Amino acid sequence: MGQRIALATRDGAPFSAWHEPAREARRGGVVMLHAIWGVTPHIRELSGRLAEQGYEVIAPSLIDAADADFPDHDTQPEILDARMEMGRLTGWGVSALPRVQTAIEALEGPVFAMGFCYGGTTAWLAACRCEGLSAVSAFYGGDIAAYKDETPKTPTILHFGKTDSMIPLADVEAIRETHPDLPIYLYEAGHAFVAPNGHHPDSAHLALLRTFQLFQRSGGGKGEA
Amino acid sequence: MAKIITLTAAHDGFGFSALHAEPEGPRPQESRRGGVIVIQEIFGLDQYVHEDVARWSARGFEVLAPSMFDRGEKGFTALHDEAGFARGKELALANGPDNAMGDIQACIDFLKDRGPVFLVGYCYGGTMAWLAAARCEGLSAAASYYGGGVAGMAKFDLKAPVIVHLGATDPHIPAEEVKAAIWTAHPEVPVHVYAASGHGFNNDGRPDSDLADAELARQRTVEFFAEHGAA
Numbered sequence: 001m002g003q004r005i006a007l008a009t010r011d012g013a014p015f016s017a018w019h020e021p022a023r024e025a026r027r028g029g030v031v032m033l034h035a036i037w038g039v040t041p042h043i044r045e046l047s048g049r050l051a052e053q054g055y056e057v058i059a060p061s062l063i064d065a066a067d068a069d070f071p072d073h074d075t076q077p078e079i080l081d082a083r084m085e086m087g088r089l090t091g092w093g094v095s096a097l098p099r100v101q102t103a104i105e106a107l108e109g110p111v112f113a114m115g116f117c118y119g120g121t122t123a124w125l126a127a128c129r130c131e132g133l134s135a136v137s138a139f140y141g142g143d144i145a146a147y148k149d150e151t152p153k154t155p156t157i158l159h160f161g162k163t164d165s166m167i168p169l170a171d172v173e174a175i176r177e178t179h180p181d182l183p184i185y186l187y188e189a190g191h192a193f194v195a196p197n198g199h200h201p202d203s204a205h206l207a208l209l210r211t212f213q214l215f216q217r218s219g220g221g222k223g224e225a
Numbered sequence: 226m227a228k229i230i231t232l233t234a235a236h237d238g239f240g241f242s243a244l245h246a247e248p249e250g251p252r253p254q255e256s257r258r259g260g261v262i263v264i265q266e267i268f269g270l271d272q273y274v275h276e277d278v279a280r281w282s283a284r285g286f287e288v289l290a291p292s293m294f295d296r297g298e299k300g301f302t303a304l305h306d307e308a309g310f311a312r313g314k315e316l317a318l319a320n321g322p323d324n325a326m327g328d329i330q331a332c333i334d335f336l337k338d339r340g341p342v343f344l345v346g347y348c349y350g351g352t353m354a355w356l357a358a359a360r361c362e363g364l365s366a367a368a369s370y371y372g373g374g375v376a377g378m379a380k381f382d383l384k385a386p387v388i389v390h391l392g393a394t395d396p397h398i399p400a401e402e403v404k405a406a407i408w409t410a411h412p413e414v415p416v417h418v419y420a421a422s423g424h425g426f427n428n429d430g431r432p433d434s435d436l437a438d439a440e441l442a443r444q445r446t447v448e449f450f451a452e453h454g455a456a
Contacts, residue, residue: 011296013237013323065323066236078380085377086322089352095321 002048002057006066007106009098014066017058017103020047024054027220028134029107031100032059033093033115033122035195036083039070042195053212055112055220058103062096062122063087075197092143093122100126110134110219114211117142117192120158127152135218137211140164140191145171148178155218156182159207161189161200185210227278232291232335234327241328242300244270244290246282256285259365259455260336261343262329263290264350264357266425267313269302273428277345284447286455287339289332293353294320305431317349325353326360333363341365341454345446347427351375358385366453368446371398371424376406388415388449390442392422392433417445 002020009015018032018039030050034043039061047057061068063086076083090096093115100122104111113136115123120141127136128150136156138144144158145167160172176184187207192198194207212220227246234241248257261281265274274290281288294301294316301316303309329344336342344367346354351372358367359378364385369375371391376398389407391400404416419426419442423433427442447455 009237011237011239081377082380085374088377089318089322089356089374091318091321094318095323097319 002044002051004070007060007099007102009102011098013098015061015099016066016068017060018044018047018070020051020057022054022056023051026056027054028056028110028112028215030055030057030215031103031107031111031113031126032057033100033113033119033126034059034062035117035119035192036087037071037075038064040074041072042074044070056107058106060096060099060103062093062099062119063090074195087118092118092141093125096122097125097129101130104130104132112136112215112218112220114139116140116194120144121147124152124156124158125150127154127156134220135214137214139194139207140167142167145174148175151179152182155214157210157214158182158184159210160184160186161191161193161203162186163189164191166191227275227282227288227290232328232331234324234331236323236327239296239324241295242292243332244275244278244288246278246288248285248287249282257287257340257456258285259287259341259343259450260339261286261288261345262332262336263288264329264344264346264353265290265293266348266350267317268305268309269294269313270300271302276429277427280443286343287336289336291328291332293317293325293328293349296320296324313349322353322356326357329353329357330361333361337363340456343367343450343455346370346372348372348425352378355381355387358383358387360384365455366450368449370427370442371395373398376403379406380410383411386414386449386453388446389417390446391416391418392424392426393418393420394423394433397424415445415449417442
């Protein structure tokens with residue numbers, strides 16, 4: 001079973017994370033990057049599902065203080081403004097990259113990253129700036145377009161919903177123009193189509209399938225042990 | 226005269242530099258009114274911060290102005306132009322709010338044994354002032370000047386009283402919208418909009434700065450601090 005753990009960045013700044021040991025023959029490690037709402041029940045549950053497939057998962061808290069509780073709810077609309085402001089103040093994950101790097105280093109290779117919404121942008125930034133990742137899958141990262149001139153160091157795929165009211169398709173096209181060879185998948189869905197609040201089952205299933213295929217092609221084949 | 230000292234943030238042990246000035250005047254130790262922490266704009270500890278530190282010191286306060294982006298670039302200062310803004314923004318984002326709050330808490334802790342501690346922040350620092358009033362321990366009051374993030378954080382519970390100053394012609398921060406957002410959540414917070422001023426109007430000599438507005442805002446801030454414990 002998963003549990004909350006305490007970690008610290010190279011600079012010594014403490015933060016918390018959710019940790020799931022692999023519950024199948026080990027495929028590798030996954031850094032799971034949460035949406036604007038933090039390490040929600042959904043993120044912890046999804047981490048558990050990956051653990052059942054053989055991934056050891058660390059889901060670092062990207063925005064909140066080391067002693068803050070993990071949320072009890074998947075969304076809290078009444079604090080959306082405040083969460084979005086925290087998103088802006090942290091550059092949608094720029095200031096969390098030391099935490100992401102720490103999570104990568106806490107896992108045995110190969111290490112993959114995946115992230116949603118806020119964490120989707122963080123996943124893109126991690127692909128471009130962090131060391132030690134074997135592949136990255138970014139789901140509906142709203143500010144990837146703002147960082148489109150950076151280049152991933154590792155195989156990366158992006159997922160967007162065609163009717164996402166927060167991410168204009170023009171942004172997706174701008175990313176595609178800058179990176180014509182980058183796999184960008186569009187789904188018949190809106191924002192947050194993997195999460196409970198925007199869940200679109202077919203799209204979520206397909207996007208996760210593509211993510212697992214990428215990870216398996218990038219070193220996450222099942223070990224013999 | 227301000228000296229440069231080093232303080233240590235408790236949360237990560239990082240040592241950052243800060244301008245430090247004693248209260249000035251004929252008998253400073255007897256007339257010390259409190260401590261003031263000055264939080265810079267996105268451009269670092271530039272001439273305007275130095276001027277502000279001197280101004281607060283001349284008004285009888287012990288002053289600290291932490292160099293907020295030392296983790297990314299020690300002693301960063303930039304011109305008020307596009308390149309300076311871009312670099313400052315990059316450093317601010319990389320530093321993030323947790324480090325900023327840790328540094329401000331270290332400043333509060335440095336000053337708190339000698340009397341009430343106040344905080345004033347401009348632009349980036351105006352946003353940090355609001356956040357510090359919500360998160361930090363030991364502030365007696367804070368003044369937030371034209372902070373772009375204040376409206377988004379308007380609903381935060383505040384541990385210390387805040388006064389807000391906005392420029393009516395600020396192209397980045399819609400003053401009336403920000404005021405409405407603050408008053409919806411905190412009707413008790415004084416929010417002043419200055420008709421002749423734009424962004425950064427506390428910086429004397431800048432194009433958006435009206436001297437009379439700047440002086441009125443300073444006067445209101447000092448009075449607000451006096452209402453909340455300044456000698």
